Amino acid sequence: MGILGLLDEIYALPNLKMNLKFDIEILLKNLGVDMKDIKPTFLLKDCIGDLQEILTSPTKMSWPSNPK
16 A cells, blocks of 8 residues: 555645646556545655755765875
8 A cells, every 4th residue: 555655645746737646546446446545655745855954954075086
């Protein structure tokens, strides 16, 4: 059910194109799964939060020495 939960999370994204939502609906219908029975995951939200933290935190970069 983990992959289905991820699909449910993707389906709930606000700017998801309608054809992708339709594809998810068709897949679930063919699998005989009702979307109400799926527990959504929070994998994407966790990854996005981690990525934002990485991109906004100041880090000291060490540049390699210039080989001669």
